[in-house]
Amino acid sequence: NHFWVKQWPYDMQTISEVLPVEAERGVKLGGVLIEGLVKGRKSILYPRWGNEDFQRRREAAGGSNWYHSNVLTWAWRKVGSPPLEEEQWAARYEWEEDGRKRRLGKGWQRVPAWRDYPGGIKAWVEWVLANDPAAAEGCFVTIPPILRDEHEIEEWKQATVEQEIRIKEDCARVKFAGQPLAVLFPKHTANGNCVRPSECPYLDLCWGVGGDDPLGTGRYQRRVPNHPQELAP
Ligand code: SF4
Structure with missing residues (x-):
């Protein structure tokens, strides 16, 4: 959405992240490119239950969960009746063709691709790329390049170093x-x-x-240094 795209030039990561990459690679970067993956709304309640004994069956099965609605993780399936009719798969319930809205017919159900598609999620993503590439493309958003800005980098560096020193002193x-x-x-x-x-x-x-006693709660533990710079003598 508009806000998601607009936020990145002001995000500390896009300003600071060029520095470690430059230090490691020994090259000067022109800026940062961001490619977003659209997860979709958390709008799928699964498993689904019929109306009559909804509550009892749901509780017996340990409840349902809400999932992100995304064509790369959820598939539409129409169960076949071999040998007369083969099982069918689709990435979308609705799509446009020749300027007209089309829909899948009766008998289609949305199922978790990672569980129900033969070969799992990797095979399903390959199916979508081969059979409905437009649906897969809709999952990716590339925003305009964020160009390197020397002034912003310098300001970020000054502020961050100063802040880290202050935190250490206050500790x-x-x-x-x-x-x-x-x-x-x-x-x-x-x-x-x-x-x-x-x-x-x-x-x-x-x-x-x-x-009063964070370690005593049993929910926290002291951080163990793990970055190479911290471990260096
Ligand atoms: S619980 Fe404490 S650390 Fe967490 S957001 Fe609130 S004030 Fe900040």
């Missing part, structure tokens, strides 16, 4: 000088971000009792 103030954590690391709660779009993993540390 030492909390740990060794007994200064209050809440003052040096205030809670940022704008736009309901403690619970949106999903519950923040640190909710209990900030708002519950877990903050």
